[in-house]
Amino acid sequence: MNSFLVYFVLGLGVIFAAFWIFNFSPLQVTPTPSATQSPAPSSLSCPPEFRKSPSTETFSGVPVEVDFSSKPDAELFRTVIREGASHGPNFAGAYTVVTWGCGTSCQSSAIVSAKTGDILAYNVPSSFGLSYEIGSRLLVVNPEENFSISNKPSYSLDIKTQYYLFNDGKLEQICLPTTSPLVSASPSASFFSNAVMRARAMLAGDLSVRVEDIEVVSVSERTWPDGCLGLPEEGEMCTAVLTPGYAVAFSYAGRTYLYRTDVDGNIIRKVS
8 A cells, every 4th residue: 555655656746747847947849840841931042143153264365356157147246346355354254245335225245255256145135234243154134223214215115134144155044034113014025136136237238327326216016917017029929927026216317217027037128
């Protein structure tokens, strides 16, 4: 009987001690996360930073002459590209970014290797410039700090900030585009398409003036009634198919010139 009481009292003591430890002890026990528990959200990698994408390439000496066979279309701007590339690298250690104007709030750029002279990227479009550094592989198109209401174009454009990494001679987009809150983001034609650039070059040739002197006034998406863009030449047979493209207005010396193009600029017709 006495033994039974002893064990009974000891049992009550153990239960009481366990209850006190788990409810009143200052010891904190971290529970193991369950399989359904969501991890804490990771920090966003965008917008990226220049210092986090360093370049390992370097260059010293005189840049190699630009090789236009690598991008034949760039011949249209050979003077400005050659002059820009001659200054040496300003991007990713061994490359030169060359930018020229193409009208109101319109720039186009090329990336040239100082080591080989190859044009590795051509007709990189921007509306508010580029941002880059000699020691980084990061290229920012339309950086947000360049946006302002004062230089917003009179026509509506879907202008976005875009981020690219320069890897193995190619630009790779690393973040989804973001639309600047200062610029109207309604659907619009690709202001910087090859079609517009080719029509502009054609007009410059007809007028015997520099391409950069031709101002792009407006661009709008259109669907033309046939393969002749609704402007057949005498005796021309036109394919009876709806053809998407652009209506473009240029300006030079106070006069406006109207053009029609298909999407790729393979068909270009002068309206007036």
